[in-house]
Amino acid sequence: MxxxxxxxxxxxxxxxxxxxxxxxxxxxxxxxxxxxxxxxxxxxxxxxxxxxxxxxxxxxxxxxxxxxxxxxxxxxxxxxxxxxxxxxxxxxxxxxxxxxxxxxxxxxxxxxxxxxxxxxxxxxxxxxxxxxxxxxxxxxxxxxxxxxxxxxxxxxxxxxxxxxxxxxxxxxxxxxxxxxxxxxxxxxxxxxxxxxxxxxxxxxxxxxxxxxxxxxxxxxxxxxxxxxxxxxxxxxxxxxxxxxxxxxxxxxxxxxxxxxxxxxxxxxxxxIGSYTALHDVRKDEHGLSVPPATFSIGATNCLVETDGPRVALVGVDNVGVIINDGIVMVVALDKAQDVKKVVDQIKKDGEASLL
The missing domain is CATH 3.90.550.10 (Spore Coat Polysaccharide Biosynthesis Protein SpsA; Chain A)
Structure with a gap:
């Protein structure tokens, strides 16, 4: 068949x-x-x-x-x-x-x-x-x-x-x-x-x-x-x-x-090739994609992804905050394609454990 x-x-x-x-x-x-x-x-x-x-x-x-x-x-x-x-x-x-x-x-x-x-x-x-x-x-x-x-x-x-x-x-x-x-x-x-x-x-x-x-x-x-x-x-x-x-x-x-x-x-x-794409799929009517425990005061168009530590956003726009396994990254969402450049730099510096 x-x-x-x-x-x-x-x-x-x-x-x-x-x-x-x-x-x-x-x-x-x-x-x-x-x-x-x-x-x-x-x-x-x-x-x-x-x-x-x-x-x-x-x-x-x-x-x-x-x-x-x-x-x-x-x-x-x-x-x-x-x-x-x-x-x-x-x-x-x-x-x-x-x-x-x-x-x-x-x-x-x-x-x-x-x-x-x-x-x-x-x-x-x-x-x-x-x-x-x-x-x-x-x-x-x-x-x-x-x-x-x-x-x-x-x-x-x-x-x-x-x-x-x-x-x-x-x-x-x-x-x-x-x-x-x-x-x-x-x-x-x-x-x-x-x-x-x-x-x-x-x-x-x-x-x-x-x-x-x-x-x-x-x-x-x-x-x-x-x-x-x-x-x-x-x-x-x-x-x-x-x-x-x-x-x-x-x-x-x-x-x-x-x-x-x-x-x-x-x-x-x-x-889902970037944090911008992830944010576009997840965001609510206020343009936020954040865990319930996030403090958000006057923040718009933001993404938060954390494996534990709580995050507070105050008066910021177009920001992604990513916390994973001891690494903190803050990225302008309209520059999210450039995250790959960080990975390229990590490889160049020989810090493979971060990958």
Missing amino acids: SHIIPVIMSGGAGSRLWPLSRRAYPKQLLPLIGNQTMVQQTAERLSGEDYGDPVFICNADHAAPITKQMGDMNRDVGAIITEPVGRNTAPVAVVAALHAQAMGADNLVLLAPADHYVTNPQAFRDTVSKAVPAARSGKLVTFGITPDGPETGYGYIEQGAELYDGVYSVEAFREKPDAQTAQSYIDSGNFAWNAGIFLFSPAAFLSEIAKFAPDIVAAATRAFNAAKRKKNRVDLDAVSFADCPPESIDYAVMEKTKIAAVVPCDIGWND
Whole structure:
């Protein structure tokens, strides 16, 4: 019986959410929104009658916590595939395709990051169902998020002619734009945010990426074939996987192929990639996202995240206060993307224990 095999990419470091997100427990393993972790929310969203058990591709150190978190949900795991080294999403997609193909020739791969937040999971599943006929016909389908404004932090997908009901050809992928260009995209009504979620037939994907990135296919295939396997654990061969050029699936194949398709969708999507994004999802009607014990006097547009010490905010705006494991960080929320620079400085200074 054929299935949609959900393959959850859980290899990110979440460096823009330091010091909450650390090497041992990056953001996808944390309950940033609600009681469930982001991995748990993603696994629940990618489930249903037509779905197989979730497959995770992750760092070896995260295999145990992911397994435990799935057990806490009473969810079986299809496989835990571990990366010996990070090599971006194109090699991961090849491995996902090879694994799904080995499970059954008729399977489709639903490839999704572990760290997205979706307020309407059923709308997402309905969108996936709409995309299935296109994927079964050999299209490489991606999901475009209907924009709610001229966001400059995301790439965009320009849609072309309608191929199936609600499924369109991809005219072009566009890099993150400046504000003026982003506004022109919104005004045209013909663009969607690139969410980095894909649905495809393994055979179609492997055939297509081999045209544009044969070195990635060759190295990732060697790593998969030479992997160490025990029960549902697959440890990719370290030497072969390290030979994979570290390219994204967009750059390696989606931007070059003529068989890409896009399904626009409005699912309440947010890429929790920074404290600004986290604040946007959590904030109340006063623009505050703070624990109940926080003292707030005349403060607006603030985020507080603390693992113990209480915080008082007085007359401040646009401020994030993050306290975790003995580290205190104060950040202007409109500069939250620069938190990654702190992580880069920590690496440069050789203070790995802080990561």
